[in-house]
Amino acid sequence: MSQTGKRTKTRHDDYRGRGVLRELLIPWGVYTRAMSTGTTSPQTIVIVGGVAGGMSAATRLRRINEEATIIVLERGGEVSFANCGLPYHVGGVIPDRGSLVLQKPEQLKRRFNIDVHVRTEVTAINREARTVAARNVLTGDVQEFSYDALVLSPGSTPFRPPIPGVETAHVLWNLDDMDALIAAADGASRAVVVGGGFIGLELAENLVHRGMSTTLLEALPQLMPSLDVEMAWPLVERATHNGLDVRLQSAVTTISPNGVMLSDGTEISADLVVVAVGAKPNTELAVAADLTMGEAGGIRVDEQMRTSDPHIWAVGDAVEKERVDGHTLVPLAGLANRHGRLAADSIMGQPASAKVAYGTSIVGFFGLAAASTGYTERVLVAKGHRPRIIHTHPVSHAGYYPDASQLAMKLLVDPDSDAILGAQVVGDEGVDKRIDVIATAMSAGLTASDLMDLELSYAPQFASAKDPVNMLGYVNDNRRRGEKSVQWHEVSEWMDQGWILVDVRTDGEYSRGAIPGSQLFTLDELRENLDQFQGQRVIVTCRVGQRGHTAASLLAQEGIEVANLDGGYLTWNMGVAATPSSEPAPAH
Ligand SMILES: Cc1cc2nc3c(=O)[nH]c(=O)nc-3n(C[C@H](O)[C@H](O)[C@H](O)COP(=O)(O)OP(=O)(O)OC[C@H]3O[C@@H](n4cnc5c(N)ncnc54)[C@H](O)[C@@H]3O)c2cc1C
Known part of the structure; x- marks a missing residue:
């Protein structure tokens, strides 16, 4: 029923039976045969959320199955936009706004025959009837869509801490937020960014690029909680060097259109305040539909990204990922994309199994890169581990070749099994390569000692004959043999x-x-x-x-x-x- 009283159309009627040749009824729905494999697969797949995870699922579904009806319902005005690029348009590094929108609904229809409905918010799931109710956010009209398989990829929502005046602050999560932020920044000269995680850092840097006098406030004693405190220090130095005012252990107590006040009474004037203090998973639909939730507050899924309902899959920020010792939220684009693809495979009856997530991530900050994978020392110690800790400071490429720069690297190892538990790399050059090699080693189950033997590419402008990753392996070997x-x-x-x-x-x-x-x-x-x-x-x-x-x-x-x-x-x-x-x- 339409909430507005207008005539409600059921999409199920439109799609069922449309050109389906090899229809097959099996216990939980109407299926078609996937063209490439001959396995059975659902006929109508509805996807909630049309960005990272949702759109990966949609396009993968089409590549496997030409016959299925694929419907994407997206609350915002665009699908498939590059949320990771938003801060860089604010700073003018990516000058063309249009380049952030990777696919338009018309293109998706033409190329993939995907039915995309933007400004369409799913408000409820009826698991018994296998329908979702969706409201047009512009007109208020409500429609019902039937599904044989449903994919939830609703992402997360920026967290607004319960601080007086927080409603006057900006956030940066989607294109609408970005447009509002840029409009407010036009002609403004002073900005405050609250939160020293990766979005806060990227945004603060880009506000400096805009020529704004910017202060970055962080309540914790360090930036980037994915790093340990000593590894995060170069970020503070780099900020200071570039004229960004960083204040650690600075808790905001009030926000107003004129700035913020800190818990010690300090007032900081600003024309623009942006809050970037994390996000909470969008789980309302799943909770209302009584899907099983995990302890970390995300939707619980199995290794095929299937929820507790066999007709519903879920991916992305809203979902808990399996880590080495439990499930937790890992809101990263790579995982959302990968799991969207994996859910599509699973829906189409193809082999699919998610691997353990290590939370591998990287941030760029005034030319410095800071990357991590696995657990930090802080987290390991809190979990009761006593890891072997290795710090090194190799040069990014052969010291005799021009422009080599020094890296800071940290490896955390299980002293009993020699398993790699985590790594962090900070520096100007070659950070991404080293963290990705270590993340790959972890994923492949290599030990810390195996890092010695990795055969990595070398010429003086790229590395040293003993790559910094090999060097971590050597130091680990020394320590494993008893060096105190x-x-x-x-x-x-x-x-x-x-x-x-x-x-x-x-x-x-x-x-x-x-x-x-x-x-x-x-x-x-x-x-x-x-x-x-x-x-x-x-x-x-x-x-x-x-x-x-x-x-x-x-x-x-x-x-x-x-x-x-x-x-x-x-x-x-x-x-x-x-x-x-x-x-x-x-x-x-
Ligand atoms: C500014 C910014 C920078 C980032 N940079 C990086 C980075 O550099 N590296 C990295 O790994 N990750 C980065 N991320 C995180 C990454 O973008 C997310 O992890 C990823 O987009 C999550 O994918 P998702 O599909 O779960 O959610 P999203 O990509 O956020 O898509 C969810 C979509 O669902 C829609 N939606 C929600 N509820 C409903 C509903 N009820 N009905 C219809 N539609 C709904 C939302 O409007 C949204 O468009 C960044 C995020 C932001 C905001």
């Missing part, structure tokens, strides 16, 4: 317990900055001073941990108890800078 290490945040505690700290860098390096309480013995002087360390417990450190490893090997062979500072002075410095209260500042 100490983490940056443990140094002062160990020194309190009587360990001495020996810095084996050069005089020049030491004079530019050193860990308080350390003694300088350059690596080349160490051999002739071994007597001094007998009976002592020694932490050795250098710039990145490599000379420290040589020093540790030497001392250990002399019977001296020794530990190498993991990641050396660079990691210690990042950690201390990121957590000012944890360690004394470097001595100069």
